Amino acid sequence: MMEVTRLWLDINASAKKAWQALLTQAGLVADEQVDYTVGIYDQGQLIATGSTYQNIIKLVAVADTAKHNNLLAKITGALLERLTADRFEQAYVYTKPCTATYFKALGFKAIAETTHICLLERGYPDIETFQAKLKRAKRPSQQAGAIVMNANPFTNGHRYLVQQALQTCDVLYVLVVSEDRSLFDTAARLKMVQAGVADLKNVVVLTTDHYLVSNATFPSYFLKDQADLKVAAEQAQLDAQVFLQRVAPVLDLKHRFVGSEPNSAVTAVYNDQMAQAFAGHLQLTVIDRLTENQQPVSATTVRQALKRDDWETVQQLVPTSTFKNLRSVNHDS
Known part of the structure; x- marks a missing residue:
């Protein structure tokens, strides 16, 4: 046997x-x-x-x-x-x-x-539970769009992406990644995003509940430079299909917005796979990254500055709400 x-x-x-x-x-x-x-x-x-x-x-x-x-x-x-x-x-x-x-x-x-x-x-809970949450949060719209972000932490670049998307959309859903595989946990990242867009009208902040950019759909996202790009491409295709099949119809989405990706090969693969999956179904708009001193503003740069206790650089790259949050966390620790 x-x-x-x-x-x-x-x-x-x-x-x-x-x-x-x-x-x-x-x-x-x-x-x-x-x-x-x-x-x-x-x-x-x-x-x-x-x-x-x-x-x-x-x-x-x-x-x-x-x-x-x-x-x-x-x-x-x-x-x-x-x-x-x-x-x-x-x-x-x-x-x-x-x-x-x-x-x-x-x-x-x-x-x-x-x-x-x-x-x-x-x-x-299952995918239907997640979809029911989306339905409860849905707002009437003609041109609804969405951004999925990890926001680890929420930077001026993230806020810029939201502001640019709002020029096209009458309702924008910001979906915050739910996996706790980042420096800041889900609750902390959600709080920073909510505070960072609180003054912007027609923005709805939600969590992905492990159905987008998650351990289940796209684990390679969290490996970045260590990821096998062939594996990442397969997973990115799947993640794009979850969004297209399970999220976009519920929220009546017409647009998905992403930032250009000059530094991460995995995120670049993700953007490419979304473009292929969404073709003919959903408009994918790639927005050029906000720059500071001729360098793209990124959460990676902020985390590096935090590591070396460089609060001057952090303050340049994040909204006031994020800066206050980070200082508070640092003080508490």
């Missing part, structure tokens, strides 16, 4: 090589952003595998020669047991569209898909 065993990719080079080969055979990119991986061997050959990253099931593959053995059920069952043991109430799964039906039979519901990836979820 073939048993499910854990694969220790970090310390077992041969297991990692076999894992990469199986994923390649299955047409999957060996995305190494995983924290738990299992496999099934037959006579020393790895014939099935699957991984989790936090509460996301991903990279599930079965060798072509072993697909009659119902190994997909064994792998998925082992991963779901792991998520249950880790007390996750929600689970997401990345899979090929052709195998989505299997996961739907296990109670997963599709969120969005691309040519190569389908993202499904199980548990509560």
Whole structure:
């Protein structure tokens, strides 16, 4: 009887090589952003595998020669047991569209898909909960637009992007990334954005609730320079489809605004994938970055200044509301 065993990719080079080969055979990119991986061997050959990253099931593959053995059920069952043991109430799964039906039979519901990836979820709150929140926040409009921002922290560049978008839109939704993988947590970033746009009319600030630029849709975003750009492109496609299929129709959006990206290859890939996904459906507008001393204003520069306690530079690059917030946090700490 073939048993499910854990694969220790970090310390077992041969297991990692076999894992990469199986994923390649299955047409999957060996995305190494995983924290738990299992496999099934037959006579020393790895014939099935699957991984989790936090509460996301991903990279599930079965060798072509072993697909009659119902190994997909064994792998998925082992991963779901792991998520249950880790007390996750929600689970997401990345899979090929052709195998989505299997996961739907296990109670997963599709969120969005691309040519190569389908993202499904199980548990509560879910995508419908998120959409209901959006509906409650919706305002009447003819030209509604949206910006998705991490705002880590909220800078003059972010405010400039909002102001430029408002020249086109009668209602602008600013969606603040909900993942706590940044220097400032979600609550702190949300507070800074709300304060930074409080004087601007027709701006609605909301959180993404892990459905946009999240661990589930676009984990490579948080890796920046360390990200595999091929993996990032696949994830960016998926994130763009979640926005197009699940967010834009609810808010009746006509526009999505992004800043130009001279420094981050991952964000540049994201902008490119959105342009492809939105073509013919939604207007993507790329706004040139605000500059200060001939350099793009960026949250990265602000964080670097904070690290070296350079409050003069920070004050030049952020709104007064953000500066006061940062000083308060610094004083409290």
